[in-house]
Amino acid sequence: MKPNALEGPEVIGMLARHVPTRLIDISRTGCLLESRQRVEHGTVGELRLQVDRDIFVDDVLVTRCVLVEGSGSLYLVGAEFVQTRRPGERSIRRAVTAILRGLATDQPLRHDSRRKIVVNSLHSTGEEVS
Amino acid sequence: MAGSRRDQRFSLRVPWEGALRLPTDVTIERYSENEVWVVSTTPAHRDELLTLDATGSGPSVTMSVRVAESVPVLIDGVVRHRLRLAVVD
Numbered sequence: 001m002k003p004n005a006l007e008g009p010e011v012i013g014m015l016a017r018h019v020p021t022r023l024i025d026i027s028r029t030g031c032l033l034e035s036r037q038r039v040e041h042g043t044v045g046e047l048r049l050q051v052d053r054d055i056f057v058d059d060v061l062v063t064r065c066v067l068v069e070g071s072g073s074l075y076l077v078g079a080e081f082v083q084t085r086r087p088g089e090r091s092i093r094r095a096v097t098a099i100l101r102g103l104a105t106d107q108p109l110r111h112d113s114r115r116k117i118v119v120n121s122l123h124s125t126g127e128e129v130s
Numbered sequence: 131m132a133g134s135r136r137d138q139r140f141s142l143r144v145p146w147e148g149a150l151r152l153p154t155d156v157t158i159e160r161y162s163e164n165e166v167w168v169v170s171t172t173p174a175h176r177d178e179l180l181t182l183d184a185t186g187s188g189p190s191v192t193m194s195v196r197v198a199e200s201v202p203v204l205i206d207g208v209v210r211h212r213l214r215l216a217v218v219d
Contacts, residue, residue, distance in 0.1 A: 011158040013168055013184040015195075015213075019152060022145040027137035039150065049148035060150070077150075100140070 021077065023049055026096055030063070030080040039065050039077050047079065049092060058092040059084070151181075158184055159212070166195065166215045173211040174200045182215060194218045 021033040031047075039045075043062040048055060060079035068074045087094040156168040166182060174180065174197040184191045195215035203212045 011161075011184060011186045013156045013158045013166075013182050014153045015156045015168065015170060015174075015215075016151050016153045016181045016183070017174075017178070018181070019150040021148050021150050023142060023148060024145055025139045025141040027139040029137050032139075033148075033150070034145070035150070039152065043152055045150045045152040047148060047150055049146045051146055 021047070024076070026092075028093065028096060028100070029083075030078065031060070031092075033077040033079060035065075035075045035077050036073055038067075038075055041065060044082065047092065051095070054090075056090050056092040056095050058082075058087075156182075156213070164217050165198070166217065168213050168215065169203070169205065170211045170213055173202065174213055176200065179218070180215070 019035055019037045019039060021035045024032045024034055026032075033047075039062050041062055041064060045060060045062070046057060047060045048057050059082040061082050062077055062079050064076075064078040066076050068076060081093050083093075087097075154170055154172055156170045159167045159169060161167065161184075166184070168182070176197055176199065178197045180195050180197065182193050182195045184193070194217075196218050197213055198216045199212075199214040201212050203210050
């Protein structure tokens, strides 16, 4: 960093970790992720997903993180979408809503059918998916 | 919970790959051309690659950094972590 890049009485910063994840399941309000790193309950972060060539982004609140027994260091991370902003063009919430709407009406997608993306639906019973 | 248990969930045939970006506020103690020293509430792993957004009185600066050192310190009776970060770009 150039020494004169930051000037002022107080220099503050934001340090960000990037934790690789895989999306296991999703609803309109939250999702279940798989991660090789533990993520603390209550952590707020930005979830970025790549779907084909598109990238979708939303803010999430981590609501649970459990170690998968016998997996070494594989964690299941439950997260809720933080709904403080209107979903943008690249919003995960918006993409999911579009997919689910397509499932209901069975409309075709540009590249793939929504039924190929989604394998099955899980009706929530209050039990966690594991 | 914001009603997630009430919503129908869908599992994916092929899991989508992605990343969680987890930000933490830090206080920047000092910096040089190649290194930045910050105080954080959380430790970091040596050689971990992170992104630092730094803001002074001017526009903010974003840089990729590598953790060179993470040492616990006691500040005002509270355990914090002093990180030495090497600028990588």
